[in-house]
Structures are given as structure tokens and as C-alpha cells.
Amino acid sequence: MLEPKKHYDVLVIGGGIAGQETALNLANLGYKIALVEKDYSIGGKMILLSKVFPTLDCAACITTPKVSETARHPNIDVFTYSQVEDIFKQERGFRFTLRQKPRYVTEDCTGCQLCEQVCPVVVEDEYQYGLIGRKAIFIPHSIANPRIAAIDIEHCTLCGLCENVCPPKSIDFTQQERVDEIYATAVVLATGYKLFDPTIIKRYGYGKYKNVVTAMQMERQLVPTRPFNNILRPSDGKVPDNIAYVLCTGSRDVTLGNPICSQVCCMYSTKQAQLLMGALPMADVTLYYINIRAFGKGFCEFYQQARSMGVGYVKGKVGRIFEKEDGNLILRYEDIETGEVAEAEHDLVVLSIGILPNKDYQNLFKNVRVEHDPYNYVRQVDELTSPARTSVDGVFVAGTASGPMDIPDTILSAGAASSETASYLRKVYKEIQPSLS
Amino acid sequence: MKIGVYICHCGSNIADHVNIEEVRKAIQEQTDAYVVKDVMFACSDSSQKEIVEDIKTKGLDAIVVASCSPKLHLPTFREVARRGGLNPYKYIQVNIREQCSWAHSDDKKGATNKAIRLIKAGIEKARFSEALDPIKIDAVNAVAVVGAGIAGLRAAIELADMGTYVYLIEREYFIGGRVTQWNELFTTNQTGREIITKLYHQLISYKNITLFTGAEIVETSGSVGNMQIKVRIKPRYVKPDCVFDLDKFEKAIEVCPVEVEDEFNFGLTKRKAIYKNYPGEFPEVPAIDFDHCTKCGECLKVCEGIDLEQKEEFLSLNVGAILLATGFDPYEPKQGEYGYGQVNNVITLQQFKRLIELCPDELVYNGHKVRSIAYIYCVGSRQQNGPNRYCSRYCCTAAMHTALLVKEKYTDVRNFHFTRGIRTYGKQEHIYHEALEQGDVVFQSFNDPLCEVEEQDGKPVVKINDFLTRGKPIELETDLVVLITGMVPRKNNTIAQLLKVPVGRDHFFNEIHLKLRPVETVIDGVFISGASQGPKNIMESVNSALAAASKANNLVKKGFISIEPTIAFVDTDKCQWCGKCLEICPFDAFEKVEEGGKQVARVITSLCKGCGMCLPVCPEDALQLHNYTDEQIESMIDDLIRA
Structure with missing residues (x-):
């Protein structure tokens, strides 16, 4: 385990792309950074993706260099499988507990x-x-x-075979957790998002019907190191030839308490559809959607490209999914084009699950409150002119901790968080020692 | 010479179409490479460590990684070489992903064979590679921010905060850009002016920001770290040191007899030749539009602060980097596009936003009270037949938000939205939701054009085959049609032409990489931000402005910049100075010098980009490029053509 310094300029919580980008920008300016990641590896969710829209860059190829730059930057101490607890705002800066858990x-x-x-x-x-x-x-x-x-x-089971x-x-079974009390001048929340758990929507049968999978499961089937080296449906290992995507699963749904749009699902589904057309040239892919939100740079063109490749787009919300004996699925949906309730059979259904706030940050601070917005994301107190500022002076937010966003927007948001943090640090240090200006 | 060769699977990206095992064997058997290995992801940390270890323990003199395009990972592996104690320029990248696997996915044998040959050539290149050191040049810790809209203002303030000197250069006489033209903004309902007022007061409190209005960059020279820019400043015709008596200026505006169309209000109103766009605008003194001023002298009689004899000025500034925040233009509908310019009462969203502000109590257009409004979306965006294929991103939310405001302000108005499918992404969804709850009606069509606008009895009628009701033809008579026009790149963006900023398919400025380097351009030291790069809402523009500020500060703050040493060099024995190299060089990177009693060419290292244009024109063959020497290229070709 890493022996932490007593004091860092910035504590960055979260080692996904937002946290890494912020840490790297600040570290390059000479500031000392503690980057704390609760998972075993840094890289966040992006490192697990296949290719990313709209450029179809291989996600691993563009995250690994960033990951490795972060890991070996002399100004960044990376703590993986670690937790930040009990942050206290002090007159200048913050005191917090860093818990490094044993691997x-x-x-x-x-x-x-x-x-x-x-x-x-x-x-x-x-x-x-x-x-x-x-x-x-x-x-x-x-x-x-x-x-x-x-x-x-x-x-x-402590059998000890690995040790041998x-x-x-x-291998060291005696490893103990390490707890340190540390100080940082500023804090950046890059705590990311959580994926919607589709078992909540019983009508879709996720967890019950084997051939209903989430988009993240499909993503893992499409990565370069894919587990099956092919696309297979779970029930019988058959290569699917008629795949459906159910968009807005868990998003834009007041009944589920998540009325907002997740901003990425239309595009990642469109991307997966394109990749599937490449991997399974004979397969049909159909997206059931409410509105297609292809709004970013190059997105609309990417969506048109999918249409021209033959991806089917059906406007209509899926109400219910039924399983047939052979494992195929019947989707019942409202077909807006005909105005009627229709049914369609598919042999694999992918739920385009939305993203939800990671509320972990809400219990971190002990003597100050980082406010949240109506959807439980970190509230941006000056959304239009200082988007990285939070309700606590010295605490900034980067990436999806403040709301759903895609990778390009996350990188920009992290850029904003780094420059606002740098300005803040300069201001604080100037107060302590005016000659530093 | 010990050369290490690493062949990357790139997961399945390469291994699917190139037989890595066969390639590894061939390289092992047919070359003198000292180490030949295949790796799952060469760029992963563990593989990097492995290569570093090999360099150290096996004493490698050069390394070759056969993986993806050097555009992606050249810096990564140069760094690996450096960490192993090798000069970074003793690293050669061979691209077997884009050039073999992806290009020949239908021919595994051919792709494998091509990979083998390319790697062999790479080994030859490595053999003759020279150790080079980056060239260090001095950098001025100053940045020119072009455009004082919301993006430029925020970037300027942040740069100044981080300790960089800023020249903020605005073409118009007043700052604030497009944001000042909108009143309430989504999603905070702050007004554009409130925001600009706040930023202006912040801005002028910084000693390390100089603001120029009515100013334009007309010439640039030099290169990253040390750029010279020439700025033309149009006269404002107001004495710079005049007594600051705003009442007298108001009087001057009052007496001016010239009336012209007011661009700020998109032609809805008139303004004088001496003008301010709105009361309280910054800078606070008015300016005279000399294209329309008749020099009648009426204003001089009431205000001594005016000076009609002012001449334009030129300034030379020295900066380390340039940050472009030149913004966008609203799309201007063509004559007849959805009735624009032909049917009565058809205006754009931009005009409508101004109209709302100009109508405090009652919404009146063309002398008639407006009770129903049809909003037509995607005008100038998502064109199926026109050049603008892209989505302008901000407009759905802007239109819905405007519809909410209208209903709140004038209560008795009904809103009808003619859409291609609403894109109020993310948290903006609640605005759409509220619009539906207040009773707005939404139609949708996939046709191009979306709907038709005709005039009946002096009023516009909108016709649509509504997809949401099984394609039913619907006709709606309305008082006002608002065209929701998207964003297009700025017209007359002279600075972009001067700097040769690359543009994408959508004609907005193009970044190096949307995800890895979204605010940098291929021109070193030129950064892009805000809507100049593509449609963005205000928060997104500010995010990108702050990201660009952070990168620009990072570049110039240290006082020096390292640049690529792979530049041209002159064999002075052969050179007879004919000047052909200087003629063809796009960067003017040659100068004539005296050496050994004769005139020869010398490369100006800070200007040379290593493009190689000069090499073939030299009649004496006196020019070469570091690490692309004839020796290297010839040995590579030899190996490529050897069966």
C-alpha cells in the first residue's frame, strides 16, 4: 500500500476519465494530487467500453494511455481500492480520512x-x-x-492454493487496511454515475428471461477482449439474428423517479447497432425509441449512417416483454406510426439502461453540505458561468457527477474543473504567501 | 545493434485479421531483431513496463512497436523509450491496425503479409534512426483570446486567474456576444445581460487583462510560444480620455438624424448611427457606425466627448498562444424557406427572443396581437438535402424554454411545436415536460421540408402530415410562425483564415481528437472553444472555454515550449543558395546566411514544422529531414520490395 503524503494540493475523488483528466491537467501545472478510486482499477466505466461514438475509436486504445499517464505521473498518487471518508472543511482546505483496503x-x-x-x-x-x-x-x-x-x-475459502x-x-493474507488522516487544499468530485438496475421494471423480465440483457452486457460482448469472441445469446449460446434495443429503459420515466434523459443511450445503442451489423452481417437490429437524441458533434451524421446501414428505428415505447418457450422474446409496444399496439418477435433483447446519480458524495462531508440538484446530482451553483463550482468553496465537480453526459462533454467538464481548481489554488496560496503570485 | 520488436494484438482489433503468430515467427526468423514479442495491448501499463524492462535488461538500442496509427500512440511509446533510458527518437511505430487489419479485413493472408513487410521496413528505419533532443523555445506567458462573447470572457478571466497575461480582442464595439441578445436563458432563467454585466465587472478588475473592442487581428507571424499579431483597432469616434458623462452621450444619440436597421434586434427596430445596442451595455460609451454616419455634426453640439477625426490604429502584440472563441452565426433562412420573407409574420427564434423583450405587456407583431404561435424546428439543421447535416443541439431546449416564457409572460398565448423529434437531452428534459404540462401541442414529421407554410387572408397557415397521429394532414392557422434556426459557423472569420484553422465536415473548427484533445487544433498554440467548434449551449461553451484556458495556460506558463526536432537540416557543403527552399516553404522557415565564404540556406528551427516540402525542390540535394533521412527511407524501400 502506498504511504500517502500529509498534504496534497488537490484530492480528486474518482478515477474515471473525469478524475484522470482533472488530475493530469492539475499535475501538469505542478500541483500534488491524491487520486482516490474505490475500485481495484482506475479507468472508470469508459475502460470497459468497446468502441465509442461517433468516431468508433476503440475505447481501450484511448483510455489506456491516459490511465498509464495518470498512474505514473510524479505529481499524482493513485490510491485504488480505497475510500475517502469524513471530509471536514477547515479554515483553509480540507481534512479527510483515507482508507486503503487490503487486496x-x-x-x-x-x-x-x-x-x-x-x-x-x-x-x-x-x-x-x-x-x-x-x-x-x-x-x-x-x-x-x-x-x-x-x-x-x-x-x-482460504485454501492457500494461490499462495503456493x-x-x-x-499473496499476503495478513494484509491490514491502512487508515490515514490527510489534508488537501481543494477537492474535486469526479464520482461518476451508476447504471440503472432494470430488474426494477418487472414488465421487461430482466433477470427472469435469459435473453434480455443490458447494454453494458452487450458492450462487454463487443470489446476487443470479448469473453466469447462472438456475440451469443445467454440462454443457449445461439448467435442472435434479430436483436431489439429498448431505449429509455430507466430514463425519461416519471414512474421510476428518473424523469430526465440519460443523454448517452440513443447514441450508444446506435453505436452498438453499427458494431453488431459489422459483427453479424446477417442480423437484423431494431431500436425502439421515443426520440432519437443525436445532438452532439457528428452524432446526427452517425445516426443517419446507422439508418443507411439498415438499422431499424421504430418509434414507440415498449410496454412489456414476454418469453417464448424457445427463449425468443415478444415485445409489445405502441407503434406510433400506425397508432396501434403491436407485437414483434426477437431472439435477443438489449435494454438501453440509463444512468443515475452516484449519491456517495452526499455523505462524505461532515461539517459542510455539498448541495444536490432535484435529481440528486451535484448541484452546479453557477451553472452558466462557472459550471464546476459547487455549494462549498473549494469543492469542484467534474464529469457525470453533475449530470448525465457523454465522453467529449466529460472531458470538457473536467477541463473546466481543472482550470477553476487551479485558479482557486492560486488564490488560496496567494493569501497565505502573497509573493507566490 | 539490438532492436526490440513488439507486435500488438490490440485485443482483436489487429488479431482478427492479421495472424500475429505468423508475423512474430517471420520477424524472428527473417530479421536480426534481438527481441521479438507479441502483446495483447502494447499501450497497457503492464506491456509498457515489460518494454521498459527489456530496454534496460537486454540493452536494446532501438525499439519498434507494430500497433495502431502513430497519431494515437507515438507519444505513448516515445515516453516508454525514455523511461527505459533510450532516446525517444530511437522508437519507430509501425501501423498494422489501420493499414493492415482494418484496411484488409477481407484478406487475412494479404494483411498478414503486409504487416510482415511493414515491420521489416520499420526495423530498417529504426536501424538508421538518430537520437534527437526536443528543441526548446522561449514562450511568452500571454494569450490572445479572440472574441469577447461568453466563451472568450470566461476563458480570459480564468487565464488571468491562473497567472497568464490576456489580450481580449473583440471585433464589435461592445462585448458579450450573442448572449446579450437573449433575455432569460435556460436552465437558470438568468438573463444574458445579467451574466455579461457580472463578467464585465470581473474582467476590468484584472490588471493582467487588456480588452480591445472594435479590434481585429489582421496579421500573424511567428509560431507557438512566440507569435506576433497585428491588431487593427477601428475608431470608436469617442475621445478615450473624455469626461465620462453618459447623459451627454444619450443626448448625442437622441439628436443623431440617421436611422439604420438595428442588427442587434435582427432588424426588428431601427437605431441611430451613434448607438449602443441596449442601455447599460459594455463598454458604457456608445460608438459611431461610420458606414452610416453623415458627419452632420449634430452630436458634436451636445457632447464634447465625440471626435469624428479619429483614425484607425494598429498594434503589435506578442503572445505565446491564441485562443479562439469566435462563436457562431444564427442560420439565416433562405427566401421562401418555410415562408420566410414571403409569408407575413414569419420570423426566426432570434428575432422572436428580441421581440419578447421589446413587448413588455402584450405580444404584438406587425401591429397585431399574437395569440397563437407555431414553432418550426430544425430550420437550417439536420437538412436532408442541404449542406447542414448536423443537429444544432441547443435549439430544441431553447425553443421549448421560449415557449414557456411566452406563456408565463402573456398567459393567453397558445404554442404549437412542429418538430423532428424533441432533443431536450439530459436535465433539460424537464423543460420539455413543463411545456407539455402547460398544454403546448407537439407535432412531428420526418419529411423534408418538415411542413409547409402558406399565407391565407394575411395570416400564416402551417400544414404538416403529423407522424404522431398516423400521418394525418393537419392545418393550423396561426398569428406568428417562429423558425427555430440553428447555428452555423461565423461568416467572415478572418482570423481563422489567417491562422489556417482546419474545419470539419460541418465547417466548424476542428479539434485534434474529440475525446483526447477536444480544444486543441493541429496548429500548435491555437486553441478553440465555445460554439466556434460546433453548436453548444452556454454551459457547454463555458466548459470548453475553461478547458481551453487550462490547456493554453499549461502550454505557456513554464516560459518555454519543447517542439519536435524532426525538422529539416542543410548540408552546407552542397548548398549553393538558390532560394528554392524558401520559395516553397509554407512557414518561411529558411534564411540566407554566410558560411565558409559562401551564401547558404539555414533552417529557422522555431518555424520549421518538418513537413518536408523543401526536400524535393533542392537541386543540390542539400536538404534532409531528421529521422526521415535518405538512408532510412531507401533502406525501408529496399526491405518493402524484397519478396
Whole structure:
């Protein structure tokens, strides 16, 4: 575990692209950064994506360099599998507790994965969104950073097989968590978003019908290191040839308490449809939508391209999904074009799940309150002219912590957070020591 | 010489169509490469570490990574070389993804064979590569921000805050840009002027910001870190040191006999030749529009602050970088487009926003009270047959928000929206929701044109085949038609032409990479922000302005900049100075010098970009490019053509 410094210029909470971009911008100006990530690897959700719209860049190819630049920047200390707790605002800056949790594997790990081969415990792999299993000792995913194994102690049987095979003897069951009290002059919230859990919509049968999957599960099937090296439907491993997308699953839905639009689902579904047309040239892909929100730079053109490739777009909200005996699914939807309730059969259904606020930040601060907006995202107190400012002086927000946004907007928002943080630091340090100007 | 070769699978991006195992074997057997390995993702941290280890422990002299385009990862692997203790220019990238796997996805054998040849050529290039050091040049810690709209103002203030000197250059006589033309803004309902007033007061409190209005960059020279710009400042015809008596200026405006169409109000009203766009505008003194002024002298009689003899001035400034925040133009509908200019009572959203402000109590247009409004969306955007294929992004929300305002202000108005599908993305959804709740009616069509506008009894009638009601033809007689016009790139963007800023398919400024480098351009030291890069709402513009400020500050703050050393060099023994190199060089990077008793060419290192244009024109073959030497290129060709 990393021994933290006593004082950092900036505490960045969240190691996704927003957190990394902010940390890198500030570190390049010479500021010392503590980047704290609760997961085993930095990279956030983006590192798990396949290709990204509208340029179809391979997500791994554009995140890994950023991840590795962050990881080895001399001004950034990255704490993975760690938590920030109890932040107190002080006269100048913030005091907080940093809890580094044990992975039970030391930094000597070379990522050889021999331990994974011998571990007898198999559990669902959360990084593959349950598509396949993983072991109790595991490397989160092929491009994880740090590429160090971790032991999922809840499932580990302490059989010790991994200890026996590990070449650098990096397994350490005695590892303890490390708790430090640290200071930072400013805080950046880059805590990202949560994905909507579609089991809540019983009508769609997710979790009950095997061939109803989420878009994130499809995303993992489409990544360059895809688990099946092909697109397969879960019930019988058949290659699907008639795929449906149900848009606005969990978004724009007052009944679910999420009335707003998630801003990315139309486009990621359109992107997946294009990728599927490439991977399965014979397959039909149909998107059931309310409105197609292809608003960003190059998005509308990308959407038109999907249409001309033959992706079907049906305006109509899906009301209910039924399962047939052969695992195929019947979608019942309101077809706006005909004005009638219609049914269609598909052999795989992808739910384009929306994004929800990650509310973790709401309990972090002890003596001040970071306000939230009506949807539980971090409230931008000066949305139009200082979008990164929050209700607490010295606390800034970057990326989807303040609302749904796509990758280009996240990078810009992180850019804004870094420059506002830099200005803030300059102001604070000038007060302490006027000659620093 | 020990050369290390790393062949990347790129997950399945390369491995799907190139047989990596075969490539690795071929390179191992047919070349003298010291290390040959294949890796899943060469750019991943673990592979990077592996390469660094190899360089250190095996004592490699050069490395070759066969992966993606150097556009993506050249800096990544140069850094890997550096960390291993190798000169970064002893690293060669071979592109077997775009050039083999993706280009020949139908021919695995051919793609594999091509990859082998390209890697062999890469090994040759590495063999003759030279160790180079980046060229360090001094950087001026000053940035010219072009455009004082919301993006430019915010970028200027932030740069100044971060300790960079700012020249804020605005073409108009007044600051604030388009934002001042809108009243209440989504989603905060602040007014544009409120915001600009706040920013203006902030701006003038900084000692390290100089604001120029009526100013335009007319010439640029130099390069990143040290750019010279010449600024032309139009006279305002107001004495700079005059007694600041606003009443007298008001009087001067009153007595001016010239009336011209007021562009600020999109022609809805008239203004005088001496004018301000609105009371309380910044800077607070008016300006005289000399194209229309008749020099009658009436204003001089009532206000001694006016000076009709002022001449235009030129200033030379020295900056390290330029940040463009030149904004957009609203789309101007063609004559007859949805009845514009032909049917009575058809106006644009921009005009409508001004009209709302000009009608405090009752909404009146052309002398008639307006009770029903038809909003026609996507005018000038998402064209199926026109050049603007893109979505202008802000307009759906702007239109819905305006409809809300109208209903709140004039209560007895009914709103009808003719749309292609509403795109109130993200949290803006609540505005759409509120509009529906207040009883607004939405129609939709996928046709192009979306609907038709005709005139019947002096009133516009909108006809649509409404998709939402099974394509039913609907006719609506209305008092006013508002065309929801999108954003188009600025006309007459001279600075863009001077700097040769690249534009995309949509003709907005183009960034290097939408995700990795969204505010940088291929021209070093030129940054883009706001709607100049593509349609954006205010928050998005400000985000991009602040991001650009952060990058520009980062570039110039250290006082020096490192630039690529892969530039041209002259063999002075061969050179006979004929001047052909200077003639063809797009960057004027050559000068004539005396050396060894004769005149020869010398490369000006801070200007040369290493484009190589000069090489083929040199009659004496005296020019070469570092790390693209004849020796390298010839040995590469030899290996490429060898069967």
C-alpha cells in the first residue's frame, strides 16, 4: 500500500476519465494530487467500453494511455481500492480520512494470473457484468491498472492454493487496511454515475428471461477482449439474428423517479447497432425509441449512417416483454406510426439502461453540505458561468457527477474543473504567501 | 545493434485479421531483431513496463512497436523509450491496425503479409534512426483570446486567474456576444445581460487583462510560444480620455438624424448611427457606425466627448498562444424557406427572443396581437438535402424554454411545436415536460421540408402530415410562425483564415481528437472553444472555454515550449543558395546566411514544422529531414520490395 503524503494540493475523488483528466491537467501545472478510486482499477466505466461514438475509436486504445499517464505521473498518487471518508472543511482546505483496503496481494504481483488458474472458487464476474465467471483471486480485467490481482475475501475459502503457485510470493493474507488522516487544499468530485438496475421494471423480465440483457452486457460482448469472441445469446449460446434495443429503459420515466434523459443511450445503442451489423452481417437490429437524441458533434451524421446501414428505428415505447418457450422474446409496444399496439418477435433483447446519480458524495462531508440538484446530482451553483463550482468553496465537480453526459462533454467538464481548481489554488496560496503570485 | 520488436494484438482489433503468430515467427526468423514479442495491448501499463524492462535488461538500442496509427500512440511509446533510458527518437511505430487489419479485413493472408513487410521496413528505419533532443523555445506567458462573447470572457478571466497575461480582442464595439441578445436563458432563467454585466465587472478588475473592442487581428507571424499579431483597432469616434458623462452621450444619440436597421434586434427596430445596442451595455460609451454616419455634426453640439477625426490604429502584440472563441452565426433562412420573407409574420427564434423583450405587456407583431404561435424546428439543421447535416443541439431546449416564457409572460398565448423529434437531452428534459404540462401541442414529421407554410387572408397557415397521429394532414392557422434556426459557423472569420484553422465536415473548427484533445487544433498554440467548434449551449461553451484556458495556460506558463526536432537540416557543403527552399516553404522557415565564404540556406528551427516540402525542390540535394533521412527511407524501400 502506498504511504500517502500529509498534504496534497488537490484530492480528486474518482478515477474515471473525469478524475484522470482533472488530475493530469492539475499535475501538469505542478500541483500534488491524491487520486482516490474505490475500485481495484482506475479507468472508470469508459475502460470497459468497446468502441465509442461517433468516431468508433476503440475505447481501450484511448483510455489506456491516459490511465498509464495518470498512474505514473510524479505529481499524482493513485490510491485504488480505497475510500475517502469524513471530509471536514477547515479554515483553509480540507481534512479527510483515507482508507486503503487490503487486496491481500502485494505490489510485487506481476499479473501472471497463475493464481487464477488454481483458485477453485468461481463467482460471477462483475467486470463482465455477469456474462461469465471469475475466480476469488483475480485481475479485474485485461487492461486493469494497476495490473495486480486482488482477493475477494468474501468468497475466498482460504485454501492457500494461490499462495503456493505465486512466483513472486505476493499473496499476503495478513494484509491490514491502512487508515490515514490527510489534508488537501481543494477537492474535486469526479464520482461518476451508476447504471440503472432494470430488474426494477418487472414488465421487461430482466433477470427472469435469459435473453434480455443490458447494454453494458452487450458492450462487454463487443470489446476487443470479448469473453466469447462472438456475440451469443445467454440462454443457449445461439448467435442472435434479430436483436431489439429498448431505449429509455430507466430514463425519461416519471414512474421510476428518473424523469430526465440519460443523454448517452440513443447514441450508444446506435453505436452498438453499427458494431453488431459489422459483427453479424446477417442480423437484423431494431431500436425502439421515443426520440432519437443525436445532438452532439457528428452524432446526427452517425445516426443517419446507422439508418443507411439498415438499422431499424421504430418509434414507440415498449410496454412489456414476454418469453417464448424457445427463449425468443415478444415485445409489445405502441407503434406510433400506425397508432396501434403491436407485437414483434426477437431472439435477443438489449435494454438501453440509463444512468443515475452516484449519491456517495452526499455523505462524505461532515461539517459542510455539498448541495444536490432535484435529481440528486451535484448541484452546479453557477451553472452558466462557472459550471464546476459547487455549494462549498473549494469543492469542484467534474464529469457525470453533475449530470448525465457523454465522453467529449466529460472531458470538457473536467477541463473546466481543472482550470477553476487551479485558479482557486492560486488564490488560496496567494493569501497565505502573497509573493507566490 | 539490438532492436526490440513488439507486435500488438490490440485485443482483436489487429488479431482478427492479421495472424500475429505468423508475423512474430517471420520477424524472428527473417530479421536480426534481438527481441521479438507479441502483446495483447502494447499501450497497457503492464506491456509498457515489460518494454521498459527489456530496454534496460537486454540493452536494446532501438525499439519498434507494430500497433495502431502513430497519431494515437507515438507519444505513448516515445515516453516508454525514455523511461527505459533510450532516446525517444530511437522508437519507430509501425501501423498494422489501420493499414493492415482494418484496411484488409477481407484478406487475412494479404494483411498478414503486409504487416510482415511493414515491420521489416520499420526495423530498417529504426536501424538508421538518430537520437534527437526536443528543441526548446522561449514562450511568452500571454494569450490572445479572440472574441469577447461568453466563451472568450470566461476563458480570459480564468487565464488571468491562473497567472497568464490576456489580450481580449473583440471585433464589435461592445462585448458579450450573442448572449446579450437573449433575455432569460435556460436552465437558470438568468438573463444574458445579467451574466455579461457580472463578467464585465470581473474582467476590468484584472490588471493582467487588456480588452480591445472594435479590434481585429489582421496579421500573424511567428509560431507557438512566440507569435506576433497585428491588431487593427477601428475608431470608436469617442475621445478615450473624455469626461465620462453618459447623459451627454444619450443626448448625442437622441439628436443623431440617421436611422439604420438595428442588427442587434435582427432588424426588428431601427437605431441611430451613434448607438449602443441596449442601455447599460459594455463598454458604457456608445460608438459611431461610420458606414452610416453623415458627419452632420449634430452630436458634436451636445457632447464634447465625440471626435469624428479619429483614425484607425494598429498594434503589435506578442503572445505565446491564441485562443479562439469566435462563436457562431444564427442560420439565416433562405427566401421562401418555410415562408420566410414571403409569408407575413414569419420570423426566426432570434428575432422572436428580441421581440419578447421589446413587448413588455402584450405580444404584438406587425401591429397585431399574437395569440397563437407555431414553432418550426430544425430550420437550417439536420437538412436532408442541404449542406447542414448536423443537429444544432441547443435549439430544441431553447425553443421549448421560449415557449414557456411566452406563456408565463402573456398567459393567453397558445404554442404549437412542429418538430423532428424533441432533443431536450439530459436535465433539460424537464423543460420539455413543463411545456407539455402547460398544454403546448407537439407535432412531428420526418419529411423534408418538415411542413409547409402558406399565407391565407394575411395570416400564416402551417400544414404538416403529423407522424404522431398516423400521418394525418393537419392545418393550423396561426398569428406568428417562429423558425427555430440553428447555428452555423461565423461568416467572415478572418482570423481563422489567417491562422489556417482546419474545419470539419460541418465547417466548424476542428479539434485534434474529440475525446483526447477536444480544444486543441493541429496548429500548435491555437486553441478553440465555445460554439466556434460546433453548436453548444452556454454551459457547454463555458466548459470548453475553461478547458481551453487550462490547456493554453499549461502550454505557456513554464516560459518555454519543447517542439519536435524532426525538422529539416542543410548540408552546407552542397548548398549553393538558390532560394528554392524558401520559395516553397509554407512557414518561411529558411534564411540566407554566410558560411565558409559562401551564401547558404539555414533552417529557422522555431518555424520549421518538418513537413518536408523543401526536400524535393533542392537541386543540390542539400536538404534532409531528421529521422526521415535518405538512408532510412531507401533502406525501408529496399526491405518493402524484397519478396
